[in-house]
Amino acid sequence: MTAVTTTALPLPLHSRGKVRDTYRMSEGELLMVATDRISAFDVVLPTPIPQKGRVLNQLSLAWFAQTADLVRNHLSPDLSVPPPLLRELPDLEQRSMRVVMAEPIPFECVVRGYISGSGWKDYQRSGSIAGAPLPRGLRESARLPEPIFTPSTKAAAGHDENISRAELANRAGRELAETLERLSLSLYRFGTERALTSGLILADTKFEFGFHHGEIILIDELLTPDSSRFWDAEQYRPGGPQPSFDKQYVRDYLEQLGWNKQPPAPWLPDDVVEGTSSRYLEALRRLGAAGPREPRELRSEGLRRYVPS
Numbered sequence: 001m002t003a004v005t006t007t008a009l010p011l012p013l014h015s016r017g018k019v020r021d022t023y024r025m026s027e028g029e030l031l032m033v034a035t036d037r038i039s040a041f042d043v044v045l046p047t048p049i050p051q052k053g054r055v056l057n058q059l060s061l062a063w064f065a066q067t068a069d070l071v072r073n074h075l076s077p078d079l080s081v082p083p084p085l086l087r088e089l090p091d092l093e094q095r096s097m098r099v100v101m102a103e104p105i106p107f108e109c110v111v112r113g114y115i116s117g118s119g120w121k122d123y124q125r126s127g128s129i130a131g132a133p134l135p136r137g138l139r140e141s142a143r144l145p146e147p148i149f150t151p152s153t154k155a156a157a158g159h160d161e162n163i164s165r166a167e168l169a170n171r172a173g174r175e176l177a178e179t180l181e182r183l184s185l186s187l188y189r190f191g192t193e194r195a196l197t198s199g200l201i202l203a204d205t206k207f208e209f210g211f212h213h214g215e216i217i218l219i220d221e222l223l224t225p226d227s228s229r230f231w232d233a234e235q236y237r238p239g240g241p242q243p244s245f246d247k248q249y250v251r252d253y254l255e256q257l258g259w260n261k262q263p264p265a266p267w268l269p270d271d272v273v274e275g276t277s278s279r280y281l282e283a284l285r286r287l288g289a290a291g292p293r294e295p296r297e298l299r300s301e302g303l304r305r306y307v308p309s
Ligand SMILES: Nc1ncnc2c1ncn2[C@@H]1O[C@H](COP(=O)(O)OP(=O)(O)O)[C@@H](O)[C@H]1O
Pocket: 016, 017, 018, 019, 020, 021, 022, 030, 074, 099, 100, 101, 102, 103, 104, 208, 210, 219, 220, 221
């Protein structure tokens, strides 16, 4: 099957993000379509990754279903895709999700259980992550004594900015900040336990929330390789960077090219594309096995009963 770089469904376009094309489905409802676009260092690459959109969408669907008791999410009560739309794009059913339109809360709710990436850089500089004090002498990729909540702003363009919990409380109000933290930590704990049963470490992840009829709901994607760092538990060796489960080939390839990380991004060679695609499929295979049921079965049964109204 050929990769889907962009979509043109006969519906009003709501927005095109780095990865997803979102349409207005009906009053108050969106259809989010995961394309095969991939971004690295916040730049969308010209080369798509076959299967990636389908994998991301199916993982999110399964996680939303499994976490519906912890926090209400944006899945529509009716998840079916109308047949005329299905004829427009052969695998639309697998790569799309009907959701209620929320008013996004403009913060990324990041939870880290391990010290890596920008958190590791911050710690080396300051001994803390976004003001959260941490024990001395941690090694790169070490497990933290407790998972920590390290929010960031959601920038309309460019890079997000890390802010302290106190700063989040200033900007969002104390009550909302506390709720976002509590929900994020409980979702992270749930994801960690489930991932470990398939031999994966959920090193860190990001959640987005929104308001829907005055209620806080979980939106966007959930516990996918695009929003999270997954490591193979068997290969985990703290004291350096870990092979990540997804964009590793892509990032390594781009780093070794010496690309300046400004658009336009270079094309990826076939072996890097295939390596990345098979990594996403492997993530779906392993994490899919951790769920109670296959995402497709969930859809055909109707997710309704998993989603408290
Ligand atoms: N239920 C929802 N209602 C409104 N907006 C949403 C909902 N779920 C996700 N979004 C927004 O839709 C966009 C998803 O597309 P994506 O490709 O991830 O964009 P981005 O480049 O901003 O990450 C994000 O900006 C996200 O905040």
